Amino acid sequence: MNIIEVENLGFDFAQKTILNSLSFNIKKGTFLGIIGPNGAGKTTLLNLLCGLLKPKTGSIKIDSKLVKSYQIKELARKIAVVRQEFVPVFDFSVTEIVTMARNPYLGSFAFPSESDKKIITHALELTDTAQFADRLLGSLSGGERQRVFIAKAIAQDTPILLLDEPTSFLDMKHQVGIYDLLKDVQISQNKTIAAVTHDINLAVQYCDEILILSSDNNYIYGQPNEVLTQERISNVFGIQVMNGKISDKVFFIPLGKYSKKDK
Amino acid sequence: MPKTLTKKRMIINIIISLIVLLIVTSLCATTGTQKISLRNALSGPGAEPGDNIDYEIFIIRLTRVLLAVIVGAALACSGVVLQAILKNPLADPYILGISSGAGLGAVIAMLVPGITLGFLGGLPIATFAFTGAIITVSLVWFIGYFSGRSQVTSLLLAGVVINAFFSAIIMLLTLIIKTEQLRSTMYWLMGNIPEKQNTLLLFSCGSFVIIGIIVLWRISNSLNIITLGEYESKGLGIDTEKTKLIAFSFAAFITAVAVSISGLIGFVGLIVPHAIRLIFGPDHRQLIPLSAIYGGIFLAIADTIARTAFGQEQLPVGVITAVTGGPFFLILLARYTRKVSWMK
Numbered sequence: 001m002n003i004i005e006v007e008n009l010g011f012d013f014a015q016k017t018i019l020n021s022l023s024f025n026i027k028k029g030t031f032l033g034i035i036g037p038n039g040a041g042k043t044t045l046l047n048l049l050c051g052l053l054k055p056k057t058g059s060i061k062i063d064s065k066l067v068k069s070y071q072i073k074e075l076a077r078k079i080a081v082v083r084q085e086f087v088p089v090f091d092f093s094v095t096e097i098v099t100m101a102r103n104p105y106l107g108s109f110a111f112p113s114e115s116d117k118k119i120i121t122h123a124l125e126l127t128d129t130a131q132f133a134d135r136l137l138g139s140l141s142g143g144e145r146q147r148v149f150i151a152k153a154i155a156q157d158t159p160i161l162l163l164d165e166p167t168s169f170l171d172m173k174h175q176v177g178i179y180d181l182l183k184d185v186q187i188s189q190n191k192t193i194a195a196v197t198h199d200i201n202l203a204v205q206y207c208d209e210i211l212i213l214s215s216d217n218n219y220i221y222g223q224p225n226e227v228l229t230q231e232r233i234s235n236v237f238g239i240q241v242m243n244g245k246i247s248d249k250v251f252f253i254p255l256g257k258y259s260k261k262d263k
Numbered sequence: 264m265p266k267t268l269t270k271k272r273m274i275i276n277i278i279i280s281l282i283v284l285l286i287v288t289s290l291c292a293t294t295g296t297q298k299i300s301l302r303n304a305l306s307g308p309g310a311e312p313g314d315n316i317d318y319e320i321f322i323i324r325l326t327r328v329l330l331a332v333i334v335g336a337a338l339a340c341s342g343v344v345l346q347a348i349l350k351n352p353l354a355d356p357y358i359l360g361i362s363s364g365a366g367l368g369a370v371i372a373m374l375v376p377g378i379t380l381g382f383l384g385g386l387p388i389a390t391f392a393f394t395g396a397i398i399t400v401s402l403v404w405f406i407g408y409f410s411g412r413s414q415v416t417s418l419l420l421a422g423v424v425i426n427a428f429f430s431a432i433i434m435l436l437t438l439i440i441k442t443e444q445l446r447s448t449m450y451w452l453m454g455n456i457p458e459k460q461n462t463l464l465l466f467s468c469g470s471f472v473i474i475g476i477i478v479l480w481r482i483s484n485s486l487n488i489i490t491l492g493e494y495e496s497k498g499l500g501i502d503t504e505k506t507k508l509i510a511f512s513f514a515a516f517i518t519a520v521a522v523s524i525s526g527l528i529g530f531v532g533l534i535v536p537h538a539i540r541l542i543f544g545p546d547h548r549q550l551i552p553l554s555a556i557y558g559g560i561f562l563a564i565a566d567t568i569a570r571t572a573f574g575q576e577q578l579p580v581g582v583i584t585a586v587t588g589g590p591f592f593l594i595l596l597a598r599y600t601r602k603v604s605w606m607k
Contacts, residue, residue, distance in 0.1 A: 076500030
């Protein structure tokens with residue numbers, strides 16, 4: 001069953017076409033990786049999917065219903081978004097931030113019920129953030145904060161999870177940790193995940209499908225081993241790449257002018 | 264460190280604060296340069312002919328104390344809300360030009376002879392100040408709304424420009440004002456709680472401010488989430504445009520009511536929210552009611568000092584809030600400073 005249906009999607013920004021006649025469907029429970037060079041419209045696509053931007057042409061449906069026809073709270077029960085990291089102006093604690101994720105389910109004062117608290121505790125445990133639940137968000141490191149934002153998205157308890165470069169700023173251990181965590185919730189809660197990423201090698205290992213957006217408004221959608229070839233990566237990013245294979249997974253190493261290429 | 268807020272804690276804190284407010288109000292109402300007998304005062308207007316002076320003084324004083332509470336509550340609450348929607352801890356109720364608009368209205372009312380337009384127990388000055396305040400914030404809102412992509416920056420800029428413009432006109436008008444009116448104009452611009460028995464003004468302004476605070480309290484959870492940013496709050500199911508409009512218009516409204524009662528009292532709207540945030544944490548569900556209550560307490564005390572410190576000679580309360588508020592805030596800041604991330 002398709003949970004997200006994108007048809008003939010187009011979007012302009014400042015008289016420049018960002019996306020043009022983009023069509024693809026995402027099946028429920030899929031892990032999609034969105035890759036492409038800077039400015040290709042990856043973040044724009046995420047913002048279109050979660051209803052923050054209105055498409056110029058075409059349509060986006062979530063659960064067979066147009067995104068624009070959703071009530072704002074109803075949509076917040078369908079899609080959770082993890083954005084590139086930010087620090088809030090006022091000092092909220094980790095628990096307070098994660099608790100805010102329950103807002104789409106609660107009344108105006110939004111005090112969490114016992115079942116909400118269970119969901120919050122579970123999200124904190126899954127992301128290994130329970131240890132600093134009482135600390136202020138501003139006092140955490142970038143990687144810790146990123147895990148808190150993922151905890152928040154999990155506590156929002158939505159069938160769809162969108163992420164904008166969830167592993168930028170993170171060291172290798174935490175990069176893998178985040179992808180493991182995402183894979184866990186994909187499998188255990190049958191979540192549909194779409195993540196924008198610059199790390200093609202991680203995408204190859206974890207994603208079921210790949211969407212490549214290129215700067216000339218073309219796109220390719222398919223399974224990682226079909227879509228990701230040396231030639232295509234080279235064309236889309238405009239660089240030379242070296243590739244290799246470990247068991248059935250390909251990997252890519254970008255080559256610059258001064259890279260050591262000795263055979 | 265403030266723990267995560269629960270409904271029970273919030274209600275207990277509000278009740279304790281209301282008790283403190285009650286105690287402070289009674290103490291302030293019985294304090295003054297004119298000694299009165301409380302027993303006489305409480306015995307009512309007097310059954311026998313002839314005035315019960317104690318009672319009359321007590322009522323005038325109580326009215327003044329309650330007006331101070333209303334003004335303080337409105338300014339502090341409005342300060343909290345503007346800090347949240349502008350995502351700027353330095354915002355205060357006057358940041359979007361409301362003070363200069365109200366000031367201009369008041370100065371015009373003092374300057375033009377024969378203006379008698381007043382309503383709901385307000386004097387012409389109050390009516391003009393209120394109108395000036397409302398016109399100015401609407402102007403700032405429209406300029407901010409229709410210019411530029413970053414609404415917050417445009418709003419702040421529009422506020423700064425209109426503030427400067429109207430302040431210049433106020434300066435110009437005070438030059439041509441009559442000398443005997445200059446003193447009352449200065450008092451107004453520095454902030455001063457009026458001393459007249461005016462039950463209608465008390466009840467109309469009191470109910471406006473209380474209604475405003477309740478409306479703002481109702482959206483307090485949305486304000487919490489809005490401080491995370493527009494995209495985050497929309498993703499969590501908050502209608503940010505609607506929330507901002509409600510927050511902005513009701514904050515402006517109660518500020519305008521406060522300013523029309525008392526002129527331009529500074530510091531309350533900036534210091535009280537910060538002090539409450541330092542002590543009780545940043546959760547607006549608690550911050551809004553507690554700031555309102557302690558804003559009222561702070562101004563009632565400051566006004567009592569203003570009318571008693573120098574015997575019969577009364578000071579504008581705005582001077583007291585500035586002189587006492589600054590050092591008080593610095594002490595709090597030194598004590599709790601590690602909790603404030605924007606200080607880093």
